[in-house]
Amino acid sequence: MMLSECSSINCAHAAEHISAVVKVVLFSYQLVAIQHSYIANGLEGTNGSLVVDLAKMKNISVEPVTFNAIVETGNRLGDIVLTLNDAGRRLPHGQSTYIGIGGHSGFDGFGYSSRMWGLTLDNVLSATVVLADGSIVTASEVEPRALLGSSASLGIAASIEFRTFAVPSEATAFEYGWDVDIATASNALKVFQTWALSGDVPAEFGGELFYVKGSDTDELNLLALGITTHVEVELYGGIGSSINKVSLDDTAFAHRNIALHFPALASSPYLRTPAIVSVFLMACYSL
Numbered sequence: 001m002m003l004s005e006c007s008s009i010n011c012a013h014a015a016e017h018i019s020a021v022v023k024v025v026l027f028s029y030q031l032v033a034i035q036h037s038y039i040a041n042g043l044e045g046t047n048g049s050l051v052v053d054l055a056k057m058k059n060i061s062v063e064p065v066t067f068n069a070i071v072e073t074g075n076r077l078g079d080i081v082l083t084l085n086d087a088g089r090r091l092p093h094g095q096s097t098y099i100g101i102g103g104h105s106g107f108d109g110f111g112y113s114s115r116m117w118g119l120t121l122d123n124v125l126s127a128t129v130v131l132a133d134g135s136i137v138t139a140s141e142v143e144p145r146a147l148l149g150s151s152a153s154l155g156i157a158a159s160i161e162f163r164t165f166a167v168p169s170e171a172t173a174f175e176y177g178w179d180v181d182i183a184t185a186s187n188a189l190k191v192f193q194t195w196a197l198s199g200d201v202p203a204e205f206g207g208e209l210f211y212v213k214g215s216d217t218d219e220l221n222l223l224a225l226g227i228t229t230h231v232e233v234e235l236y237g238g239i240g241s242s243i244n245k246v247s248l249d250d251t252a253f254a255h256r257n258i259a260l261h262f263p264a265l266a267s268s269p270y271l272r273t274p275a276i277v278s279v280f281l282m283a284c285y286s287l
């Protein structure tokens with residue numbers, strides 16, 4: 001097989017197919033697993049990279065006795081939510097329906113129900129994984145927990161078994177918006193942080209502060225740089241949060257001891273993300 005550019009193999013229907021591809025390219029190419037994440041991270045490979053597209057691996061089943069869900073990694077969050085909901089079950093997960101379950105359960109998986117049920121990765125019970133030598137193994141809770149939080153470094157997950165939860169009988173969604181000056185907005189953040197650390201926040205409560213451009217025309221308009229951005233302050237941990245309860249040694253995911261999480265998000269109207277968005281986000285992370 002001759003591949004001079006970053007190429008895509010779109011034939012994986014099962015772990016055995018992934019294994020066959022890995023064995024063929026073992027010594028020649030850098031392998032990147034993707035399944036069409038909608039920000040196309042996995043397509044940013046250099047020449048000599050091979051992308052295994054998992055988009056056709058779409059099975060989802062719910063075990064009738066345990067209610068554990070077996071999810072193939074070509075699924076996105078939207079597919080999973082709808083299928084689990086039909087079975088009266090839920091998973092904790094992030095908010096965008098197009099996020100792929102492969103990366104989401106491999107590194108994080110924070111959403112409004114995470115203080116109650118944990119991250120998506122905290123609910124992985126076992127996974128069928130193709131290792132770098134092409135062998136197919138099943139990793140479970142009693143085997144190396146390193147898979148949880150760094151799965152892409154170890155292999156390609158073909159399917160994942162998740163613990164699921166009964167869909168709550170009711171939920172309350174709410175949103176309040178205020179147009180405030182900078183001092184008030186800053187103080188709101190302090191108050192939010194104090195509350196997050198107080199121990200008074202029930203685990204059932206999921207929420208975030210959303211800072212967007214206000215009506216004051218003196219504010220910096222990042223749109224002028226070709227970037228749209230906002231600041232999210234997610235209520236992540238704090239006393240009683242299931243995320244903080246997991247010991248640091250239990251998984252390879254290291255970010256357990258924070259109360260608030262600030263994801264750096266920016267987008268561009270252009271088809272390809274301009275370099276300035278990457279520079280902007282790297283600057284955010286270095287703050």
Ligand SMILES: Cc1cc2nc3c(=O)[nH]c(=O)nc-3n(C[C@H](O)[C@H](O)[C@H](O)COP(=O)(O)OP(=O)(O)OC[C@H]3O[C@@H](n4cnc5c(N)ncnc54)[C@H](O)[C@@H]3O)c2cc1C
Nearest residue numbers: 033037041042073094095100102103104109110152156157
């Ligand atoms: C708009 C947007 C909103 C988001 N919202 C949230 C949120 O609310 N909460 C949250 O926690 N996160 C959120 N995220 C982050 C998201 O969970 C991560 O970017 C995640 O890694 C995406 O996974 P993917 O499979 O779609 O991406 P990909 O780019 O396909 O994969 C990401 C990484 O995982 C690897 N990978 C993918 N599939 C597999 C597999 N089967 N086996 C092994 N490795 C694999 C890839 O090689 C790559 O290294 C958001 C991201 C975006 C872009």
